[in-house]
Amino acid sequence: QVQLVESGGGLVQAGGSLRLSCAASGRTFSTSAMGWFCQAPGKQRDFVAAIGWIDSSTRYADSVKGRFTISRDNAKNTVYLQMNSLKPEDTAVYFCASYQSAWIPDKTTSPRYWGQGTQVTVSS
Numbered sequence: 001q002v003q004l005v006e007s008g009g010g011l012v013q014a015g016g017s018l019r020l021s022c023a024a025s026g027r028t029f030s031t032s033a034m035g036w037f038c039q040a041p042g043k044q045r046d047f048v049a050a051i052g053w054i055d056s057s058t059r060y061a062d063s064v065k066g067r068f069t070i071s072r073d074n075a076k077n078t079v080y081l082q083m084n085s086l087k088p089e090d091t092a093v094y095f096c097a098s099y100q101s102a103w104i105p106d107k108t109t110s111p112r113y114w115g116q117g118t119q120v121t122v123s124s
Contacts, residue, residue: 002026002113004096009118012086016122020081022096022115033099034072034079035111038092038120045095049081052104059104064090086122093117 008020020036035050049060049070058070069082079096097111105111 002098004098004113004115006094006096006115006118009094009120011121011123014086014088014122014124016086017084018086018120020094020118022079024077024098031102033101033103033105035097035099035105036070036081037095037097040092047107050105051079053102057104059107088122088124091120091122093119
């Protein structure tokens with residue numbers, strides 16, 4: 001079992017930055033790929049980014065490439081999402097996720113565990 005707790009969300013103006021953190025507990029964190037998803041009101045939950053454990057390889061949704069960076073600190077059991085050049089369309093609840101595999105997942109792979117989410121609101 002893995003418990004995931006997100007933090008760092010908030011209200012920011014367009015063009016600004018936020019850094020989301022996801023603190024994980026459970027002995028499988030350090031051998032699991034991790035990811036971030038987002039869900040806007042009335043929309044489905046979408047893949048944002050993922051990072052593998054084997055070689056810390058990363059994968060991003062096209063909409064965030066060049067603006068968002070995912071990273072992890074296995075010593076702290078924490079994964080981060082640095083969000084730069086934020087746009088109003090980035091407004092959503094952002095969820096941290098843990099995968100079954102240690103390898104970087106495809107964008108369509110379903111995670112095994114989810115956090116409760118943190119709200120990100122970008123004003124224009």
